[in-house]
Amino acid sequence: MGKEFNISPVNVPPVATKYRHIATALPHPDSLSTLERLRTLEPTSMRGMPPIVWERAEDIFVYDKYGNRWLDWSSGVLVTNAGHGVAEVRQAIIDQVNSGLLHNYVFPSEERAELVGLLASLAPAELNKVFLLTTGSEATECAIKLSRAHGIKVGGRGKIGIVGFERGFHGRTMGSQQAGGMAGQKNWIVNEDPAIINVPFPDGYWQQDVSFDCFLDSLAKQGMKPSDIAGVIMETYQGVGPDFAPVEYVAELAAWCRQHQIVLTFDEVQAGFGRTGKFWAFEHYGVTPDIICCGKGISSSLPLSAVLGKSEIMDQFGPGSMTSTHTGNPVCCAAATAAINKLLRDHLTENAAELEPVLLFGLEKIKAKHPLVVGHVSAKGLVAGMQTVKPGTSEPDHDLAHRIIELCYQRGLLLFAPVGAWGQTVKISPPLSIPQEALEEGLEVLAAATDQAIAEAAGVSATQLSLA
Numbered sequence: 001m002g003k004e005f006n007i008s009p010v011n012v013p014p015v016a017t018k019y020r021h022i023a024t025a026l027p028h029p030d031s032l033s034t035l036e037r038l039r040t041l042e043p044t045s046m047r048g049m050p051p052i053v054w055e056r057a058e059d060i061f062v063y064d065k066y067g068n069r070w071l072d073w074s075s076g077v078l079v080t081n082a083g084h085g086v087a088e089v090r091q092a093i094i095d096q097v098n099s100g101l102l103h104n105y106v107f108p109s110e111e112r113a114e115l116v117g118l119l120a121s122l123a124p125a126e127l128n129k130v131f132l133l134t135t136g137s138e139a140t141e142c143a144i145k146l147s148r149a150h151g152i153k154v155g156g157r158g159k160i161g162i163v164g165f166e167r168g169f170h171g172r173t174m175g176s177q178q179a180g181g182m183a184g185q186k187n188w189i190v191n192e193d194p195a196i197i198n199v200p201f202p203d204g205y206w207q208q209d210v211s212f213d214c215f216l217d218s219l220a221k222q223g224m225k226p227s228d229i230a231g232v233i234m235e236t237y238q239g240v241g242p243d244f245a246p247v248e249y250v251a252e253l254a255a256w257c258r259q260h261q262i263v264l265t266f267d268e269v270q271a272g273f274g275r276t277g278k279f280w281a282f283e284h285y286g287v288t289p290d291i292i293c294c295g296k297g298i299s300s301s302l303p304l305s306a307v308l309g310k311s312e313i314m315d316q317f318g319p320g321s322m323t324s325t326h327t328g329n330p331v332c333c334a335a336a337t338a339a340i341n342k343l344l345r346d347h348l349t350e351n352a353a354e355l356e357p358v359l360l361f362g363l364e365k366i367k368a369k370h371p372l373v374v375g376h377v378s379a380k381g382l383v384a385g386m387q388t389v390k391p392g393t394s395e396p397d398h399d400l401a402h403r404i405i406e407l408c409y410q411r412g413l414l415l416f417a418p419v420g421a422w423g424q425t426v427k428i429s430p431p432l433s434i435p436q437e438a439l440e441e442g443l444e445v446l447a448a449a450t451d452q453a454i455a456e457a458a459g460v461s462a463t464q465l466s467l468a
Contacts, residue, residue, distance in 0.1 A: 089299070161224050304333070
């Protein structure tokens with residue numbers, strides 16, 4: 001599905017605006033030795049991003065060492081919600097390093113106590129236990145473990161089923177990848193767990209039937225009864241879109257899970273910490289899950305994730321039997337506490353909500369201009385996506401999405417590689433600190449890049465395409 005970006009330097013028109021500055025060939029010729037060294041020493045899977053050798057990143061900008069500056073629409077894959085390298089987070093890290101405590105396994109620390117207290121205060125009252133981990137995959141693996149343990153406790157050894165959703169993504173470890181619904185990513189597993197299944201996700205685009213009956217019918221067709229199921233895990237929004245389920249569907253799902261003593265987990269790894277205009281994205285649904293998995297934007301910098309849940313689910317394992325080597329690393333905890341406090345103090349969640357109409361309007365304009373190849377656009381807060389298709393069909397077009405992103409990079413707008421079940425989505429996720437003026441400039445760049453990429457595919461100039 002994925003493809004590499006060209007690392008041969010390309011002479012591109014210079015760019016000099018308030019938010020973007022491109023003054024050299026891209027990538028800069030002097031960066032080739034670094035790019036080639038990485039290609040030699042790292043696996044091929046690490047070659048998927050636009051070829052910028054980052055020197056530093058500050059707030060909404062990414063810089064190389066050659067005078068180029070990109071307006072960042074990646075947030076380093078939805079991590080830097082509070083902005084890149086913000087002063088408060090940097091100072092918290094420096095202060096913690098200077099304190100002399102860099103690692104303490106699961107021995108108690110004040111830093112860990114402060115962060116779990118902060119997270120608990122921001123979660124629904126019944127989700128009163130917090131378990132800190134390192135990655136999103138680790139958090140979702142933990143949720144699967146807790147769900148199954150709870151299922152066995154309340155329903156016996158047969159209540160072990162885990163239900164995920166088609167086109168879902170929960171990580172790249174064995175359990176998390178099976179719970180996800182990216183079929184092509186599971187081939188390496190071979191002996192998949194038959195008690196982990198996927199059902200259609202009701203996005204209203206790829207899956208037209210958005211009724212809860214579709215969920216129940218899919219379970220029945222796969223021979224899975226409620227008495228067999230320990231847990232349901234769902235991304236609060238599917239990252240391939242972003243796509244939300246209908247509010248009514250989720251309400252029925254939550255009620256059904258309660259009725260059958262099934263643990264409901266919302267994967268908020270990329271959705272939490274203000275990204276959608278709510279601190280937790282599940283707030284859009286008006287329901288409370290049994291477990292929250294979160295990470296990415298938690299620290300706006302260092303590796304950290306968390307599982308939040310109800311006591312009766314979180315306290316199933318005795319002392320020392322559910323830990324992690326780097327759980328609650330004090331430096332990561334200090335960074336996360338500072339990042340979350342900045343999100344709250346500077347009202348960055350509210351900024352995301354206020355800018356959502358601007359972002360969605362800009363994408364809808366692009367779709368209206370190119371309805372045959374822009375199949376679907378969506379936005380919630382400051383996460384958005386533009387899904388590309390082959391002209392006049394519903395067949396995903398990875399190459400077009402890839403070229404749009406490459407042209408944006410050459411114009412000083414940075415996005416990460418296409419996402420989605422077929423690599424068809426241009427994903428937009430700037431830091432939540434972005435001002436409206438910068439967002440609007442980015443939308444202009446995206447529109448122009450889309451025009452050019454479509455024109456190239458059609459074998460005409462962008463001007464000819466506009467006239468047509």
